[in-house]
Amino acid sequence: MMEKTPKSMRIHIGLFGRTNVGKSTFLNLVAGQDVAITSPQAGTTTDPVEKTMELLPIGPVVFTDTGGVDDATGLGDKRRERMFAALRRVDVAVLMVEPERWTEHEERLLREMESAGRPHLVVVGKTDLRKPSDAFLARLRARSPFVVESAAAPGQRDRVVHAFKAALGQLLPESSLQMPDLFGGAVPPGGxxxxxxxxxxxxxxxxxxxxxxxxxxxxxxxxxxxxxxxxxxxxxxxxxxxxxxxxxxxxxxxxxxxxxxxxxxxxxxxxxxxLARLKGDLTAMVKAARIIDDLRDGDRILIGEACSHHALEDDIGRRKIPRWLREKTGKELQIDVVAGRDWPADLEKYRLAIHCGACMITRREMLYRLQTAGGRGVPMTNYGVAISYLKGVLPRVLEPFPEALAALKN
Ligand code: SF4
Missing domain, CATH: 3.40.50.11420 (Rossmann fold)
Structure with a gap:
């Protein structure tokens, strides 16, 4: 269904950078497939190439891989003109650079992004071949709100993609992140x-x-x-x-x-x-709930609540979910609760995060929490998904959402 989303309704993301800096490799990494032609030969991608995809949980997007130009300082070249025209069309601009290389070319591209008023981030490619210095990264961070270190080495994909999606979630306007229908099409007009x-x-x-x-x-x-x-x-x-x-x-x-x-x-x-669908990523949250079956003695669980509502005696996050988790697994679990705007920096110590429905925070903030957890290798589910799983009824209550149901079964 999402493949049919018109291009005009997709979020447009532009990839900019010099020839052979790794734009196509990065696009393949995000897409999880060979959608762009990559080659160690410089300049394989010559003209802007568009690729539509479903970038969950952001939604339907179109990537424009602008092709490589090694020098943007001279004007008049048609490819260069097309590149700057593409910049004016995108919702978010991604500047791809190589470790330790910042020249007048990168400076010009960034200035164009700034003057076009485009939200932008920098992706440093090929970091598995050469580690960027702290000074280089600090310099980039001073110029752009998000810097993602990309590497095509096996095992790096999840970290890179999570960091990229977290940055996108912060850069895109909230309105573009809204999923329009709470019921996901399950209740038709007149239904x-x-x-x-x-x-x-x-x-x-x-x-x-x-x-x-x-x-x-x-x-x-x-x-x-x-x-x-x-x-x-x-x-x-x-x-x-x-x-x-x-x-x-x-x-x-x-x-x-x-x-x-x-x-x-x-x-x-x-x-x-x-709410998991509306605010976060239902499929990812369903997959995360399956971790409950693998919990071991001593595992730490993070319970996250997005607002500091008054905790009642048999509060759902502090009492009921911990009790049901211990009953179901029979394990000695260490359970921490954070409430309000706190979101731990040391997420990696947790085996699983269980978040509230997030009704009081924006989709942007929930996506940020989801992606930062994912980027540290911590699966995150939500209260409702976890409770239905613990009570053995998750397959039944996922029937209206076949993709999420398939993720549970596979
Ligand atoms: S679900 Fe809503 S009311 Fe409950 S803790 Fe989360 S944000 Fe607060």
Whole structure:
């Protein structure tokens, strides 16, 4: 479906840099396949080449590999003109450089990016062949907000791609990172979303929490019908409908009850899974949840909450998830909780991160957290995905999202 996203709706990323600096190799690394022609011969890519791809979780993008020009100081060359025209079309410009090489050419490209007002980052290619000095990296960081060290050596791909996506997530306008439909197309216009909302100790008095209100609003925006009930009235609500709902959505804490009471032909999920899709990367979070089966004694788990809400006696992050994790695995786990804007710098000491639904932070910030964790080799899931996994119902609540379901099964 994403392959059909029109080019105009994709995020445009331009790769700029001198001949044979490694742009095509970097593009292949990001794409995970040989999409650009790479060659040790200088200048294999001569003219701008466009490649569309799905860069999860950023979304559909088009890369423009601008081809190599070794000297941008002289004007008049058609290739050079096309390169600067491409610069004006892109949403984000990537300047590729080689370790220890910054000449008038790189300076000119960066100045063009600045004067065109384009968000930009620098990628240092070939760092597996030559390590850039601290002084060189410091000089780049003084000029551009993000510097990614790229290497094509085996085992480096995940680190490079995570760092690149984290930088993109910070550079792109929030509006371009928004996924438009909370229900992921599962509730058509005129369709029915049945929302199960417990009203317990943790529910704020007199109002709905943000994801629940967002779901009601998403149904209205999509000209669909929202039916709302507590878990105790769920069966009654189902029986009063003249046709099955298109989607049932429940709070994660009652997911096992909801699954038990939902007819097999009715699709169902949780608010937290909808949020994982909306704010982060559902497929990556599903893969991360599988780590739970491999946890060992002494593993550290990070529980991350994006706001410092008042912790109740049987709080979901501090009490329930740790308890369910220990019950399911039978392991001695060390569990740390961070709340609010804190996001640990020493992420690598964790085996797994479990994040809240992130309703109070932007998609940009959630993507940053996801990518920094991934870049340190720490899989990150979210509360709802982890709870459904722990309760053995994750395959059932992923049925509305086949890609994520396939990631769980494979
Ligand atoms: S940001 Fe996280 S912790 Fe705060 S209310 Fe939303 S889901 Fe809960």
């Amino acid at each position: 029915v979303a049945l929302l199960i909302i417990p009203v317990d100790m943790e529910a704020p008095k007199g109002r709905l929490i943000l994801p629940q209100a967002q779901a009601v609003r998403a149904a209205l925006d999509g000209s669909a019908i929202a039916v709302v009930a507590k878990e105790t009235e769920y069966r009654a609500a189902l029986s009063r409908l003249s046709a099955p709902p298109d989607l049932v959505v429940c709070d994660s804490q009652v997911v096992d009850r909801m699954v038990a009471e939902t007819p097999a032909e009715v699709r169902c999920t949780t608010f937290s899974i909808l």
